[in-house]
Amino acid sequence: MENCKDKLIPAGVIGVLLLLWEGAVRLFDIPLYVLPSPLAVVERMVAERSVLTAHSLVTVGEALGGIFISLVLAMALGMLMDAFSLIRRGLYPVLVVTQTVPMIVLAPILIIYMGFGLAPKILTVVLMCFFPIAVSFTDGMGQVDEEYVNLVRSFGAGRWKIYPLVKIPAAVPSLLSGLKVAATYSITGAVVGEWIGAQQGLGYYLIRVKNGYMLDKVFAAVVVIIFLSLCMNGFITLLGRIVLPYAGKQK
Amino acid sequence: MKLEITGLTFSYGTKSIISGLDFSLEEGEFVSILGPSGCGKSTVLKLLTGVLKADGGSVFLDGKEVKDRGACFAYMPQNDLLFPWKNILDNVCLYGRIHGQQEQMKAEAMARFPIFGLEGYEKAYPSALSGGMRQRAAFLRTSLMPASVMLLDEPFGALDVITRGQMQDWLLSMRESLNRTVLLVTHDMDEAIYLSDRILIMGQAPSSSVRQILVEEPQANRTRDWLYGQSSLRRQIYHEISRMGEAL
Ligand SMILES: Nc1ncnc2c1ncn2[C@@H]1O[C@H](COP(=O)(O)OP(=O)(O)OP(=O)(O)O)[C@@H](O)[C@H]1O
Ligand SMILES: [Mg+2]
Numbered sequence: 001m002e003n004c005k006d007k008l009i010p011a012g013v014i015g016v017l018l019l020l021w022e023g024a025v026r027l028f029d030i031p032l033y034v035l036p037s038p039l040a041v042v043e044r045m046v047a048e049r050s051v052l053t054a055h056s057l058v059t060v061g062e063a064l065g066g067i068f069i070s071l072v073l074a075m076a077l078g079m080l081m082d083a084f085s086l087i088r089r090g091l092y093p094v095l096v097v098t099q100t101v102p103m104i105v106l107a108p109i110l111i112i113y114m115g116f117g118l119a120p121k122i123l124t125v126v127l128m129c130f131f132p133i134a135v136s137f138t139d140g141m142g143q144v145d146e147e148y149v150n151l152v153r154s155f156g157a158g159r160w161k162i163y164p165l166v167k168i169p170a171a172v173p174s175l176l177s178g179l180k181v182a183a184t185y186s187i188t189g190a191v192v193g194e195w196i197g198a199q200q201g202l203g204y205y206l207i208r209v210k211n212g213y214m215l216d217k218v219f220a221a222v223v224v225i226i227f228l229s230l231c232m233n234g235f236i237t238l239l240g241r242i243v244l245p246y247a248g249k250q251k
Numbered sequence: 252m253k254l255e256i257t258g259l260t261f262s263y264g265t266k267s268i269i270s271g272l273d274f275s276l277e278e279g280e281f282v283s284i285l286g287p288s289g290c291g292k293s294t295v296l297k298l299l300t301g302v303l304k305a306d307g308g309s310v311f312l313d314g315k316e317v318k319d320r321g322a323c324f325a326y327m328p329q330n331d332l333l334f335p336w337k338n339i340l341d342n343v344c345l346y347g348r349i350h351g352q353q354e355q356m357k358a359e360a361m362a363r364f365p366i367f368g369l370e371g372y373e374k375a376y377p378s379a380l381s382g383g384m385r386q387r388a389a390f391l392r393t394s395l396m397p398a399s400v401m402l403l404d405e406p407f408g409a410l411d412v413i414t415r416g417q418m419q420d421w422l423l424s425m426r427e428s429l430n431r432t433v434l435l436v437t438h439d440m441d442e443a444i445y446l447s448d449r450i451l452i453m454g455q456a457p458s459s460s461v462r463q464i465l466v467e468e469p470q471a472n473r474t475r476d477w478l479y480g481q482s483s484l485r486r487q488i489y490h491e492i493s494r495m496g497e498a499l
Binding site: 145147148150151152153154155156157158161165166169170172244245 | 297300301302320321322324326328330332334336337345346348349350376396
């Protein structure tokens with residue numbers, strides 16, 4: 001009941017805002033190139049559905065590739081940082097600093113180095129997603145009760161066996177929350193990469209329709225980006241339910 | 252297996268916890284360590300398992316010095332420390348998982364579930380078990396280790412009085428079939444009297460000597476009623492504890 005209410009309220013707020021928006025556009029007769037009405041955006045989405053789908057697939061592919069690479073890198077680096085305090089002390093601050101570099105500045109440089117193919121887009125995604133994943137994973141492993149590690153050692157496990165046995169599974173809930181953030185960013189990351197230079201993808205589509213002042217198409221693409229980001233987030237939530245079957249039964 | 256410890260020494264930084272501790276356990280003996288909180292009982296067990304590195308001293312099993320302690324002892328920590336992400340069967344087969352013999356161990360574990368009062372809970376997660384059951388699961392996990400010396404650190408310390416009593420009865424009844432040398436750390440004088448052949452009393456840190464008290468009653472004759480009649484043993488233990496305190 002409470003849960004239902006929690007979802008109804010924001011849905012209601014969004015509904016009211018959309019109604020006001022639609023009303024204002026009609027009432028003041030705002031032209032399409034200034035602000036398209038929500039209905040016009042929906043119409044455009046339906047009309048452009050095959051084009052939008054094709055570009056979305058490219059963007060989603062880049063996002064998934066980027067997340068996967070981020071995950072592998074973040075887990076490898078996280079374990080190294082956990083195992084060797086010298087690496088942690090050396091790298092952690094550097095990671096934090098890289099996070100402050102604006103992606104929109106970095107993306108064109110990547111294109112200079114890597115050309116216009118998929119690589120710079122995936123790398124943009126990696127640069128945005130790596131940090132939240134690495135931090136959540138490292139923190140999750142750092143919070144493991146030392147007693148578990150001692151127990152496993154007393155059972156004869158060597159230094160590296162501790163990771164699959166204790167540290168990684170214990171860090172999974174924390175890792176998933178980092179992944180959720182990263183997954184939400186990943187679509188935006190791919191779009192930023194495409195924005196700078198691409199022949200396909202939602203970012204490429206966006207820049208083309210923006211240059212043509214086709215604001216209804218711009219909005220349509222934005223709605224698709226929001227939808228895809230939410231889908232990525234939902235996908236990770238679903239993944240969490242699958243890999244953490246015990247979590248729901250916790251007292 | 253006979254366990255012998257000589258000159259065990261350990262300190263946390265500059266704080267000396269144990270200095271030159273000697274004691275030994277005979278094959279098949281059940282020995283309890285009693286002592287005030289903070290005297291270093293858990294530290295002794297952690298030194299034996301190799302979780303902590305001793306500053307000095309030696310450990311002998313059947314006369315042979317052991318250097319690499321990994322899996323030399325079947326250790327059970329105070330908290331059950333079951334992995335919440337694994338079901339009970341996978342949890343108790345931890346040793347098999349580490350040493351690449353999970354399938355064999357599963358069969359062995361399944362056979363022991365009824366004895367440990369865990370039948371039907373093989374696929375349950377630890378969060379679905381009561382405290383006593385979790386403790387028994389942790390004990391099953393430890394007992395599946397092949398090491399012949401068991402180190403139990405207050406295995407029932409976290410349980411309520413009634414459950415603790417049941418677990419003590421159960422452990423007493425298990426002793427024969429376990430067929431191990433056991434070193435049990437406890438706060439509980441009655442638990443020590445009820446279960447052990449010999450009680451070692453440690454003084455305040457830095458502890459260097461232990462006093463010992465024998466409990467001679469054959470295990471088969473031990474009942475709760477027998478235990479309630481042991482006031483002279485209790486008095487003796489209490490006396491030793493206060494003498495250890497004065498020695499400082
Ligand atoms: N990580 C640590 N760093 C510094 N000192 C420690 C640490 N762990 C334990 N100690 C100290 O070592 C001493 C012995 O600790 P230990 O846990 O072995 O005591 P214990 O006899 O098991 O106590 P209890 O009966 O309360 O479990 C204590 O005085 C404690 O303050
Ligand atoms: Mg202790």
